[in-house]
Amino acid sequence: MLRMHNLSKVYRTHMIETHALRGFDIHVAQGEFVAVTGPSGSGKTTFLNIAGLLEEFTGGDYVLDGVNVKGMDDNARSKLRNEKLGFIFQGFNLIPDLNLFDNVDVPLRYRGFNAAERKRRIDDALGRVGLSSRIKHYPAELSGGQQQRVAIARALAGGPKLLLADEPTGNLDSQMARGVMELLEEINEQGTTILMVTHDPELAARAQRNVHIIDGQVSDLMRETTASLAAVAATA
Amino acid sequence: MFRYYFDLGLRSLRRNPVLTALMVLTLAVGVAASMATFTVLYVMSGDPIPHKSDRLFVPRLDNAPLAGYAEGDEPSDQMTYIDASNLLASGQGVRRTAVYGVGSGIDSGRPDLPPFQVQGVAPTRDFFEMFEVPFLHGGPWSASDEAARNDVIVLGRELSEKLFGSTSPVGKRIRMEGAEWQIAGVIDTWKPLPRYYRLINGNGGSFTGADEFFIPFQTAVSHEMGNSGNNNCSGEGPKEPGYQGWLKSECDWIQFWFEGKTASDQARLKEFLAAYVTDQKKLGRYPRPINVRLENVMEWMQHLGVVSKDAKLSTWLAFGFLLVCLVNTVGLLLAKFSARAGEVGVRRALGATKREIFHQYLTEAAVVGVVGGLLGLLLSFGGLWLISLQSEEMATVARMDWAMLALTLSLSIVASILAGLLPTWRACQVTPALQLKTQ
Numbered sequence: 164m165l166r167m168h169n170l171s172k173v174y175r176t177h178m179i180e181t182h183a184l185r186g187f188d189i190h191v192a193q194g195e196f197v198a199v200t201g202p203s204g205s206g207k208t209t210f211l212n213i214a215g216l217l218e219e220f221t222g223g224d225y226v227l228d229g230v231n232v233k234g235m236d237d238n239a240r241s242k243l244r245n246e247k248l249g250f251i252f253q254g255f256n257l258i259p260d261l262n263l264f265d266n267v268d269v270p271l272r273y274r275g276f277n278a279a280e281r282k283r284r285i286d287d288a289l290g291r292v293g294l295s296s297r298i299k300h301y302p303a304e305l306s307g308g309q310q311q312r313v314a315i316a317r318a319l320a321g322g323p324k325l326l327l328a329d330e331p332t333g334n335l336d337s338q339m340a341r342g343v344m345e346l347l348e349e350i351n352e353q354g355t356t357i358l359m360v361t362h363d364p365e366l367a368a369r370a371q372r373n374v375h376i377i378d379g380q381v382s383d384l385m386r387e388t389t390a391s392l393a394a395v396a397a398t399a
Numbered sequence: 400m401f402r403y404y405f406d407l408g409l410r411s412l413r414r415n416p417v418l419t420a421l422m423v424l425t426l427a428v429g430v431a432a433s434m435a436t437f438t439v440l441y442v443m444s445g446d447p448i449p450h451k452s453d454r455l456f457v458p459r460l461d462n463a464p465l466a467g468y469a470e471g472d473e474p475s476d477q478m479t480y481i482d483a484s485n486l487l488a489s490g491q492g493v494r495r496t497a498v499y500g501v502g503s504g505i506d507s508g509r510p511d512l513p514p515f516q517v518q519g520v521a522p523t524r525d526f527f528e529m530f531e532v533p534f535l536h537g538g539p540w541s542a543s544d545e546a547a548r549n550d551v552i553v554l555g556r557e558l559s560e561k562l563f564g565s566t567s568p569v570g571k572r573i574r575m576e577g578a579e580w581q582i583a584g585v586i587d588t589w590k591p592l593p594r595y596y597r598l599i600n601g602n603g604g605s606f607t608g609a610d611e612f613f614i615p616f617q618t619a620v621s622h623e624m625g626n627s628g629n630n631n632c633s634g635e636g637p638k639e640p641g642y643q644g645w646l647k648s649e650c651d652w653i654q655f656w657f658e659g660k661t662a663s664d665q666a667r668l669k670e671f672l673a674a675y676v677t678d679q680k681k682l683g684r685y686p687r688p689i690n691v692r693l694e695n696v697m698e699w700m701q702h703l704g705v706v707s708k709d710a711k712l713s714t715w716l717a718f719g720f721l722l723v724c725l726v727n728t729v730g731l732l733l734a735k736f737s738a739r740a741g742e743v744g745v746r747r748a749l750g751a752t753k754r755e756i757f758h759q760y761l762t763e764a765a766v767v768g769v770v771g772g773l774l775g776l777l778l779s780f781g782g783l784w785l786i787s788l789q790s791e792e793m794a795t796v797a798r799m800d801w802a803m804l805a806l807t808l809s810l811s812i813v814a815s816i817l818a819g820l821l822p823t824w825r826a827c828q829v830t831p832a833l834q835l836k837t838q
Contacts, residue, residue, distance in 0.1 A: 212832040217748060238752050245750020256745045260414050270749040272403055317749070 764819025
């Protein structure tokens with residue numbers, strides 16, 4: 164689904180060069196739920212932005228669902244982003260003067276679906292996150308947890324292959340966070356690959372696999388939670 | 400997507416009502432000031448007879464004495480009776496008419512309507528067809544009446560209604576200049592703007608007033624009716640006394656019009672006029688070097704300065720003001736769009752290309768233009784009303800037609816799109832990754 168090889172990202176100013184990522188290698192398979200952890204400033208968000216085609220990288224290769232994105236122009240990247248990716252942000256990033264229906268509608272508009280198809284997808288996505296009854300509500304009328312659910316519905320509506328979540332529960336209390344996490348797990352079970360950046364070890368532990376980033380490099384690629392659990396079970 | 404963007408633009412108006420109101424008002428005031436002054440200029444400089452203004456010509460001949468001659472002198476705007484008669488008889492052009500202003504008293508014969516003064520013109524019968532004068536009853540006098548210098552008259556609608564009510568007076572007689580005049584026709588309301596056929600000596604100026612009656616040119620001369628208008632006797636003036644002496648003099652008091660078959664007749668007619676002056680020189684007239692002009696309607700109006708310099712200056716100033724308003728709108732749009740960098744980031748992340756963001760925000764600027772244009776229209780009407788209070792002439796020209804209405808809206812939309820270019824371009828430069836993290 165996602166493969167990066169020897170990827171680097173350098174931020175340059177006229178004074179200094181900052182290597183946000185260097186020699187970065189990662190492979191995420193179809194259907195995985197991967198948690199990306201690491202200390203602040205380690206390069207997690209840079210990785211997520213590059214994975215989400217929101218930033219260009221300086222060197223290396225990145226193949227997303229079989230498409231090499233190196234050197235793609237803005238139009239092609241936007242199209243790929245729209246068709247294959249879904250985003251969930253820490254701050255929800257809903258558009259305040261659009262109701263839930265219209266918020267979920269945004270990525271579908273850019274896809275060029277007709278009105279009937281858009282409505283079907285919006286109803287379906289809001290149904291999946293349990294907000295069908297609040298379709299005409301505005302974001303400000305919802306709790307944080309509900310807003311994040313709308314953001315998830317928006318991410319799901321286009322039928323993405325890969326869901327990128329940046330601290331999806333960072334702005335939520337523990338109860339709401341649990342609800343959102345359960346929803347993500349459910350989505351993953353239905354076949355969507357999820358890549359989640361988090362500071363929260365508890366959330367990370369619920370992913371199938373953890374990727375730890377330190378100083379712009381993957382420090383431990385192979386620690387798979389499920390495999391570990393299987394090993395422990397076998398020993399016992 | 401345009402409908403989607405337009406809808407988003409409308410919603411955006413409600414997002415920050417104060418900023419929106421400021422933008423709309425700034426744009427509306429600028430557009431209204433420009434359009435109110437431009438409307439006046441447009442009416443003043445409009446083509447009153449667009450389909451034939453390029454083949455209606457005014458000849459001007461320089462018959463002034465040699466004394467005081469300087470190269471480049473403009474010939475007189477009117478001509479002598481001798482020249483008018485010669486040009487009428489020349490057969491040049493498809494139609495021709497001499498015109499001079501006449502005033503007289505009319506005796507209705509009705510006890511309830513005492514004699515009163517009226518102002519009219521004395522043209523040839525070609526006049527009515529040349530200038531496409533609409534008739535309510537009857538028509539122009541006949542060629543035979545004109546040739547026989549009979550006392551026939553065409554009334555203006557107002558005069559006809561004053562004398563005869565709404566019934567047709569064709570065939571009836573009225574008393575004027577001590578004679579009985581048979582009514583050949585009544586013209587309908589006819590107020591070309593500007594009043595191009597009568598820019599000199601017209602009662603009411605270039606934009607207002609109307610002639611109350613029309614009588615044949617040679618009949619008016621037979622009645623020795625004086626000219627109610629300018630009479631320019633350069634040099635010594637009439638050498639013989641009385642009306643007949645005046646007719647034989649070099650005094651200019653008659654306006655003349657040719658109608659050509661096509662616009663290209665202008666050059667040919669001008670050559671004819673030069674040849675005519677050459678012939679007249681042989682008779683001892685035209686002491687100056689040949690100096691003839693032949694202007695079509697628009698050239699004639701430009702020569703007479705129908706559009707005042709004040710009107711032109713006001714329009715330039717108003718458009719300068721619109722420019723200032725636009726600069727302000729640019730600033731306000733920058734503030735509005737900058738505050739929405741987060742939304743741009745979200746839309747980009749969800750698949751919008753830079754081009755789509757550009758279209759969305761430019762459409763939003765155009766929506767401001769539409770609303771500003773509608774308000775600008777209302778303010779333009781207010782501005783025109785204020786202008787119309789200045790004088791009767793201004794009241795005539797301060798009128799908006801459909802073309803101006805459409806132009807006002809278009810100007811506002813184009814102005815807002817221009818003002819939106821920089822803010823929209825800035826919005827497209829938003830780095831989505833940065834915005835999404837900082838929201």
